[in-house]
Amino acid sequence: MDLDRPNAARVYDYYLGGSHNFAADREMARQAVKLWPDLPLIMRANRAFLRRSVQYLAEQGITRFLDIGSGIPTFGAVHEISRDIRPGSRVVYVDKDPVAVAHSRLLLKDDPLSQVVHADLTDPADLLARPEVVELLAPGEPVAVLLVAVLHFVTDEEDPEGIVATLRDALPPGSALALCHASLEGRPDQAGPHQDLYNRTPTPLTMRSMERIRGLFDGFELVEPGVVYLPQWRPEVPTAVGPHPERMVGVVGVGHRR
């Protein structure tokens, strides 16, 4: 555990105006924002998508959520959002960063319906074998898997498509996938330098083409409006989309398992 190296979860917290971070995280975040001033906006748009997608899924009747790469839930954690609509929703948070996991456990220690698992998405078989996950995925209830802003921290060698397929095959009928992934097309000018910056962290960033991101939904039935830029997915007010949704870079979608 090296607190002198920037960490994606804590950098993300800083972008969102939180203080769950250390000097190294802030230094990198400031540098990133200097190069790319839209980053805090993008992170908020990402957070808003998480909220909208969880709300949507809860409205569809889903009461079980598997939030992989949950990080430090600065505000608007999944169990809070879902329980506004479905009180009693169960959430399993998964992260590979031990600090984020410890933080979440402290936060949720009095919540019997929320669990925190320390596991690595790149070993989906291990992740799926954890008792908390096994229990969540027990047949009977559909489960929503949330892969929000996490798959771009999986390298090509680690086979993101294979990981999603492994998770998909473990889901009970009626389950769903919500996904957000940094695309190469939105701001091609920023992709290179931004990825370089993340190469200094334990979690290098791999931005991918929209086409490849769409391919991650293989085996899922996409709900309207399909795979789109962050603000374009079911905005609550039309003005929220803005003239340049692509500048938010994140590409999102929600699908139901076929």
Add this chain to the structure above:
Amino acid sequence: MTGPPPAGDDTANGFPESWALLLQSGQGAAMHPGALRRLVARTTALLHHTEHGADFDAGSAEEAGALLVDAHFTDPELLARAVGLLHGSDLAQGRTAELTGAFAAGWAAALRERTLQEQEAIRLAADTARKEAERALRESEARFRALFESAAIGIGIGDVEGNILAANKALQDIFGARPEDLHGRRVNDLVHPEDTPGVWEAYEELVSGKREHFQFDKPYYRQDGEVVWTHLTCSLIRDDEGLPVYQVAMLEDITDRYRLQERLRHQATHDPLTGLPNRTAFFERLEALFESPEPGARFGLCYVDLDGFKVVNDSLGHEMGDQLLAAVALRLEAALRPLGHLVARLGGDEFVVLLENCRGEQEAVAAAKTVLAALAKPVPIDGHRLAVGASVGVLERPVAATTPMAAVRAADLTLYRAKEEGRGRWTLFDPQRNARAVSRYAVSVRMPVALDRGEFYIDYQPLCALADGSLAAVEALVRWRHPQLGVLGPDEFIGTAEETGLIMPLGRWVLEQACGQAADWVKQFGDRAPQINVNLAVRQVRNAGLVSDIDRILRSSGLDPRMLQLEITESAVVGPQDESVRALHSLVDLGVSLAVDDFGTGWSNLAYLRDLPVSSLKIAGSFVSDLKESGKEQLLGWRIIGGLVSLAHTLGLTVTAEGVENADHAERLRVMGCDWAQGWHFGRPARPEAIARRITDSLR
């Protein structure tokens, strides 16, 4: 709320609308619209609340600021814009400065509180995570410590300087040592005289980082001085930078297995009755002798068979016979071992004495006499005095001249001669009688089918240019892999082949094979391919079909006739009027060249050399190999060779010296002007692949 909207950029719609717009930007975009609406309404109400009553209510403004922080409006830019908006508003009836101050103070205090809480939370999380990691590490350490301590295999850890840092229980048991006996000892001190060669070199390579691990069977001295045999695996541990830091040795006690192996090995190589090395052990030693002999190395064999042993066995019983054999073995061992000779029992009443590095025939004969003398006195057994004689076949030869199988066979045949000639004596190997005996044995019977069954093959011996040592030609030498007799050389069967007429098909087969091989080399190496020399037997030269045979073989193999040299002996040609001389001329007309082989051993009619269409002369190997170390005889020998060379040159012939076994002779021949040389020094007969490799290597 009355009055005109205040002037200002954000306040065109009046305060509530401007306030709502402000909160919708930034953080508000991430919020649920309903929650945002509620926040806008609540904060607007609180800010308005300051107007009510006579006193200014700073608390409401502070609460509004705090609510924004709670809703995660933590961006300082928001505060700046909120302050601007409040300051330009008509709220609080002219006390906007106080209102603004109270709002900002409330926001700041809440943010400070929130920041401190979050910092505490993340610090606590980091601390918890660190403790968790440490606990996991301790548990893992404890597991490995338990594994180390209770492992059945001996494990030792040392630094790369060779200091032993830790040794587990099993290792202490192997060494019969207490922890303090091992701690601080140096790995380098753990040498044992029976260490496998290379083990310490491997160790040095390991600790210097040149290799990652090694495995050996290695003996150690235990604390009590006993020897323990172990299977040792040593591995190198590097640090994060890749520098060697530790060595880990794993030792398995294999003493029992090792002793068993030793016993099995002894059983496999020793005769249980007499304790002498057995047939297997004898052949191993003999074959080792032939593996890489010194130039000119000689060896001797005494093949011993007891006379009249069968009578003892039949009349006095097997037990008595066995006792007699054991007593004979004891005597032979006692008499010959001190001379440095190996005595082995081949089976039954057959023994053999091996003389390594034999100095000559006399020494081998002396050994045979020693055998006979050792058995001269009767052997007393159970009150009997058994007179036991023996016959001995003695063979003494240069290592280069034979093979292990052929040598033993020849010694055995020589023994039979001793038996035939009246027992109780030794007989010396005679090559001609040996060849005859071999033929009698089995050669003539087997030969007709041997060609069909593919029992013949050809080795090639290099002929090198003395000027630069390069490969000039190879001589094809036919071999017979006889199913019972082993590999036979030409001298052992060509005579029979000539007598029976089999030399004709065999000779053709050799020519076909050799020409085919030579053509392959030309294809492969072009100009660097060697000329091929093939021997012609007398009967082949006299055969009417010879020229057409060779013409056909050359055509079908595609070999340039100039690459073929045929070697004939002097005896092949009787006189200038001989029919065969015409045949030889026809061969030369084809483009083939001729050499006179073994010159100096036959008739050596110099006059005929002039008349024959030969282009080369090969001086018989005996001229060079018989050269003695020094003295007058040597001088004479060199003079004869010099004379032959200059004679040949006078006749326009190139000269090849055969039997060249060392560099001195090669150099002297070169100075003398001899053109080519052949012999042990330039290469023994070899498989065609070996010749091809030699050419390839020379091209590099």
